[in-house]
Amino acid sequence: MQGMSEKGAAQGGLRERKKRATRAALAEAAVRLAAEHGAEKVTVEAISAAAGVSVRTFFNYFDTRDDAFVVIDADAGARMRQAVLDAPAALSPLQALREAMTAELAEAEQQHELWRLHARVLHASPHLLVRTLGAHMADETELAEVIAARIRAGGATAPVSPPSCATDEERRSALDLYPRLLAAVAGTAVRISVEHWCARQEEAAFLDVFQEVFALLAAGLPAPPA
């Protein structure tokens, strides 16, 4: 359990593969049923039946009924962390994150239809949107660690020193704070981009919205002209 497995992307072992398949089947069944009948009307029994397993087994995979509606792609987080590590050293942390997230969003485009249904479900019950949010937050800590590693490895360093860091003490503290803040803010950036784009779909390409958001962040959120 510690040497070579690491439960990464495409893993050998019939057992592992079956478990992944079952989980995916349950999640997909849940989303499809919820998109059609409304999330509240979908019982665990219906989801289990659609995925061809017993109710009890459902609860072996998800702690809660709602969890089935929340996680579409269980290892998206891992892929993104890898992308952050692989980003060119010349990029600032913020830029590296932007690139990694852009790639991941392109990946989601593959499953286009399912994500669309997912979005509809979440829109219909804000309750679930909240849970989804939370799930992303869970990845945040790990992402922060990757960012910290990248910085220690000596990614692009600030041309000017960050503000208000007098003592060594403060500098160390900030170094610990920064990755967490960046990871959290970047996650927020994705969320707002998606929300804004969903709200006014026809008006702008998603990537433009996404770039605009990161531009605003990089500029320090300056007040827009009235």
Add this chain to the structure above:
Amino acid sequence: MQGMSEKGAAQGGLRERKKRATRAALAEAAVRLAAEHGAEKVTVEAISAAAGVSVRTFFNYFDTRDDAFVVIDADAGARMRQAVLDAPAALSPLQALREAMTAELAEAEQQHELWRLHARVLHASPHLLVRTLGAHMADETELAEVIAARIRAGGATAPVSPPSCATDEERRSALDLYPRLLAAVAGTAVRISVEHWCARQEEAAFLDVFQEVFALLAAGLPAPPA
């Protein structure tokens, strides 16, 4: 619902007051019981009994058992929106938010003990931390609207034009995007400040962490020195 009432802070009407009292009693009972016995072991029945109402009444106030652990102060959001509106016009949106949030955090200091218990409960079950997060997100939209109003009213305007806004179309779109982004990022800032401060309590005063976070945001999240 639009003239004078606005469900603000101290409201007349015995009915309103009683409902507030009941809700507060339930929330407080829930947090205290959870702090003592662990959130998972606290039944709705126990909470209701501690608050002196029936189980059925509990569900008149909260949709879910977990909701009782989540919202300590139901109208903190409304107070903060007011504070943003009341902030000096000379402040940038980001600065105005910082001030409003500082004030609100000071307010929370009054209920010190309860918040401390709340923090312990959330720490013990990340599950609930997630829900709390979501609850804050619910306020976000309304906060964004207040920010938008403030900008329209002509708060401090950018000395230099924001990046990459060629057409009028894009400028309008950005004007809609900006408040949402700012509200979301500010919320994230508070969360990270609290988390970081909780993680290393003794090392720094909370307000210092908070100021540092906003300084980083205002500087555009520059890469720290390796």
Add this chain to the structure above:
DNA sequence: AGAAAATTTTGCAGAGTGTGCATCTTTGCA
């Protein structure tokens, strides 16, 4: 291949959550 070991699936019983509905009590108001 065949048997033992490890792991997963499943059914069942039971505690707890959450909702609709009818009824009773309290509050607001003339």
Add this chain to the structure above:
DNA sequence: TGCAAAGATGCACACTCTGCAAAATTTTCT
């Protein structure tokens, strides 16, 4: 004081979720 509106409560019932032990399946070892 008395009526109308709103809240609280009890009850029945569907659904969620957990612990446990038996059955089924995969992996490993010979």
